[in-house]
Amino acid sequence: MQSSNAINYDYTVAKYFTVATIVLGIVGMSVGVIIAFQLAFPELNNLAGEYGNFGRLRPLHTDAVAFGFTVSGIMATWYYIGQRVLKVSMAESKFLMFIGKLQFWLYIVTVAAVVVSLIMGITTSKEYAEFEWPIDIAIVVVWVLWGISIFGLIGIRREKVLYISIWYYIATFLGIAMLYLFNNMEVPTYFVAGVGKWYHSVSMYAGSNDAMVQWWYGHNAVAFAFTVPIIAMIYYFLPKESGQPVFSYKLSLLSFWGLMFVYLWAGGHHLLYSTVPDWVQTMGSIFSVVLILPSWGSAINMLLTMKGEWGQLKENPLVKFYVLASTFYMLSTLEGPIQAIKSVNALAHFTDWIPGHVHDGTLGWVGFMIIGALFHMAPRMFKKEIFSKKLIESQFWLQTTGIVLYFSSMWIAGITQGMMWRATDQYGNLTYSFIDTVEVLHPYWTLRAVGGLFYLIGVFMWAYNMYKTATSSRAIEKEPQYASPMA
């Protein structure tokens, strides 16, 4: 194998997407903090008329963090990892370089269109698929360009064997492509009727079918945006940063194919006790529990990679990010299956326990992994040491505190509200009116918003540290082999 220093990797596109990750992270999470405070202090809804209330901002938050922050992070790491594990530089192909840049700029235009349209209330209402058809088309083009980039780079690779991370990037590409296309099947009404708004469309599916397709999509968008590509990252960055080889190839094989096989069945757990067929619900429930195996397979593989090297947790804050990320991955992939058990779901569904679960996964696992990944890339992309180790340390602890505040308050809020909805007095009448079950949540919602704010402040610290690293940190002469240099 050639030494990685022999090839001059070109990180232009990776740098673009790094900036996008940070900017969109700040946008998406700021909106998240605003809407969290709106629940606790509803008068905040009235600051910007119809454009500033919870309903308009909520999809902006979810989409900006999922398809802004996370997807940018996926792209940034792809344009970094892809070259390195395939042992080929982007500079070697003018075509691929052009595709990469085109993908980036088209992506930015699409994101801008999404932000404007969601605030305007232009939405299909389907969660994480709110975009109307013109934006859908742009998204498909961006995605196809990414596909060209992946398979183009694979086509000119020097390293013949695809490293584990590449498996996961390929799966991300295929999975999202399939899900997105089928869930967004819609008929533009203007072209049929000739009147009305030109961008309006109507779903190809109705009622229970629409719900089935949506949650097949919704759940697996989580799989292929929040899980699969993040595993691609940890399989690269944890061994790289720690200098430890991946614990087990067989375990990575089992977890990969297991995850691919099992994940797609689990969407039904969003529809328990709904009007979709009973057997679909049962399948969703069972496969969700089976999903623990491949999920924990990956996480355990990562933790065992650190076997005998736990001292690094004290020395290296980036390893801390990765290890805590895989720990949150384990927590989240245990919590999800528990919520998918029918009797638990009867209590948990429609309550704050669900967003609580989503956020221990996204803040703890996705967020920490992307932050840690980009920190590792920075010294190699900018040829400078990381600006401040102290700042990373404080960021880590502030954000960890934020996550704990967030999910613990949401667990309590969710279970409290679920219990109050079903509480009856000695005569069998409902004990609480609905508004009682809302008012009781005020302290938890305040705590959750504060937790989110901690996390957001951490993101600003990260942004500052990255900015200083790129602009005014000390230059390094030789690329570090393992642990990232930091001042």
Place this chain on the structure above:
Amino acid sequence: MFHWLEKNPFFFAVGVFVVIAYAGIVTVVPDFMESARPLKGVKPYTTLQLAGRQIYIENDCNACHSQLIRPFKSETDRYGKYSLSGEYAYDRPFLWGSRRIGPDLHRVGNYRTTDWNENHMLDPESVVPGSIMPKYGFMFDKSMDFDTAYAEAYTVKKVFNVPYDKPGMPKLGTYEEAKKAAIKEAGAIVADMKDQAVKDAYKKGDIKEIVAIIAYLNSLK
């Protein structure tokens, strides 16, 4: 086999696709026709109701309100009869929601009136002290978009054979006929409202968003 796949990206990708694709087919396809069938007596939305539904979507009401009553006593006591699949046959998209920050609305038309809704949309706390719902006063100023509602009704009739203009079903007709019908239907709601500006606008043929969304909420039964 896996070692071979890892050196052959094309077959690797095909393998991944096969493994991820068929779960969707197996879970969605078998009962598709069955799940699409309307319950007897369920009717498609009138254009006014459809305009209201579009306003509901535009403001993401479904971010906080579900439209799915689960078959538990605590839910049927609170919201009414549990939901049935065939009731949703004309819902494109479905609006079940995923979080009840506010109460379920699937049968809200059974127990809330035009008057209550008018007060509530203007200032939720005037009828539900402690409510955290935003105020929707702007719906009293904005005019509803009849054209897009008509376009949607016309599209689902043409493309998905939604039974408009069939015996016992709502009439759609031509654009002009549909508009006349929507104005007439709106009149009944405006008559029950007290906001003078909305009434004045209606006299000039201008239907405000609030009228359409109340028509939609009243239709949820």
